[in-house]
Amino acid sequence: MVRAAEQMETAGGEQRGSEARAAERPGEPGGERRGAGRYAPSPSGDLHLGNFRTAVLAWLFAKHEGREFRMRIDDIDAQRSSEESAKQQLLDLATMGIGYEGRLWRQQECCSEYEKALEALRERGLVYECYCSRKDIAEAVRAPHAAPGAYPGTCRDLGESERAAKRAELAERGRVPALRLRAEVDEWEVRERFAVGANGTGANGGNVSDGSVGGVYRGVVDDMVLRRGGNVPKVSAGGGDAGASAGVNAGADAMGGDAGAGAGADAPGGPVNRDYAYNLAVVVDDALAGVGQVVRGDDLLSSAPRQAYLAHLLGLPPVEYVHVPLVLGPDGKRLAKRDGAVTLRDFPGGAEGMLRWIAESLGEAVDVSAAEAAAARGITPAALLPTFRPELLPREPVIWRPTGTPAD
Numbered sequence: 001m002v003r004a005a006e007q008m009e010t011a012g013g014e015q016r017g018s019e020a021r022a023a024e025r026p027g028e029p030g031g032e033r034r035g036a037g038r039y040a041p042s043p044s045g046d047l048h049l050g051n052f053r054t055a056v057l058a059w060l061f062a063k064h065e066g067r068e069f070r071m072r073i074d075d076i077d078a079q080r081s082s083e084e085s086a087k088q089q090l091l092d093l094a095t096m097g098i099g100y101e102g103r104l105w106r107q108q109e110c111c112s113e114y115e116k117a118l119e120a121l122r123e124r125g126l127v128y129e130c131y132c133s134r135k136d137i138a139e140a141v142r143a144p145h146a147a148p149g150a151y152p153g154t155c156r157d158l159g160e161s162e163r164a165a166k167r168a169e170l171a172e173r174g175r176v177p178a179l180r181l182r183a184e185v186d187e188w189e190v191r192e193r194f195a196v197g198a199n200g201t202g203a204n205g206g207n208v209s210d211g212s213v214g215g216v217y218r219g220v221v222d223d224m225v226l227r228r229g230g231n232v233p234k235v236s237a238g239g240g241d242a243g244a245s246a247g248v249n250a251g252a253d254a255m256g257g258d259a260g261a262g263a264g265a266d267a268p269g270g271p272v273n274r275d276y277a278y279n280l281a282v283v284v285d286d287a288l289a290g291v292g293q294v295v296r297g298d299d300l301l302s303s304a305p306r307q308a309y310l311a312h313l314l315g316l317p318p319v320e321y322v323h324v325p326l327v328l329g330p331d332g333k334r335l336a337k338r339d340g341a342v343t344l345r346d347f348p349g350g351a352e353g354m355l356r357w358i359a360e361s362l363g364e365a366v367d368v369s370a371a372e373a374a375a376a377r378g379i380t381p382a383a384l385l386p387t388f389r390p391e392l393l394p395r396e397p398v399i400w401r402p403t404g405t406p407a408d
């Protein structure tokens with residue numbers, strides 16, 4: 001599915017083409033089917049009120065536009081993910097009336113696709129090894145004129161002898177380098193339906209449109225990590241535990257003399273580093289599942305240009321973004337478990353209570369009493385759908401205040 005090199009020239013045309021398609025209605029004669037919407041929770045604990053509100057919105061946006069809805073377990077971070085969490089989250093989402101079409105997607109099952117994408121970029125000389133520690137990067141970005149949060153390019157233009165030395169230095173400590181994208185732009189523009197920042201700027205200094213349909217968000221693109229470094233991987237390509245250090249040495253030899261193509265390739269038969277970065281995984285995932293619309297919390301707005309640029313390089317169709325405001329706790333910070341009964345298990349009134357809270361938080365965008373009248377057993381996302389008017393959604397973050405506390 002990853003078409004790489006030949007797409008560079010045609011990508012602009014593709015983008016215009018997809019905008020034209022987006023104007024067509026599903027089922028219309030000659031109209032092409034719209035990409036699906038999706039929700040993609042990370043299985044590292046219970047979903048909370050803020051997650052459910054975003055999930056309900058993602059479902060409403062998709063269904064309002066006649067899109068299918070996909071569900072994906074974002075378990076690329078294997079250490080922080082658990083199967084137990086994934087099961088509970090899916091159960092909770094079903095209880096909240098958020099269904100999906102097609103198979104359940106899991107990032108851990110898509111690693112070969114991430115590797116293919118990495119390989120496609122590698123073949124074009126767009127991948128290089130980075131030997132920096134977090135501390136190195138933190139110190140380098142303090143330099144004047146550095147884009148906030150952007151990688152300063154320390155390892156971008158190292159010579160092969162410097163690379164060999166740094167690689168050996170890491171290997172001695174049982175570590176492997178990260179792989180970064182050799183970005184050819186500093187900024188990228190994405191289609192953003194609903195960004196924050198009515199003042200015209202968003203996170204990372206990006207510019208945000210007035211939020212009207214067809215708006216754009218322009219933000220920073222840097223040499224993002226494609227595969228993380230860290231400890232030498234223990235798992236070999238064939239499974240099992242075949243000699244980690246031998247694999248690294250073989251890898252270093254294989255890379256010698258060629259800084260571009262083949263950079264960071266794993267040794268054949270040696271251990272495989274599957275620590276793909278989220279930015280790479282999510283772009284491949286959305287394309288695999290036919291996703292055309294990404295509704296998510298606006299804390300991810302500044303990642304959108306990086307992800308869209310990667311999709312462009314990989315010849316994948318651009319998605320439309322809808323970054324919605326987060327639910328905040330009483331302290332004005334992002335909602336967290338410390339804020340009280342915010343999981344489905346604890347929420348006052350359970351799923352019914354939570355759906356009512358979410359419906360009321362959507363302001364003029366839904367008709368809560370019409371939904372109540374339509375659904376005999378409490379409000380459901382499906383009951384909210386007929387009156388959903390996305391253009392009336394509140395653009396400010398919503399604040400959760402636990403009931404019955406003195407602060408309420």
Ligand SMILES: [Zn+2]
Nearest residue numbers: 130131132155
């Ligand atoms: Zn570096």
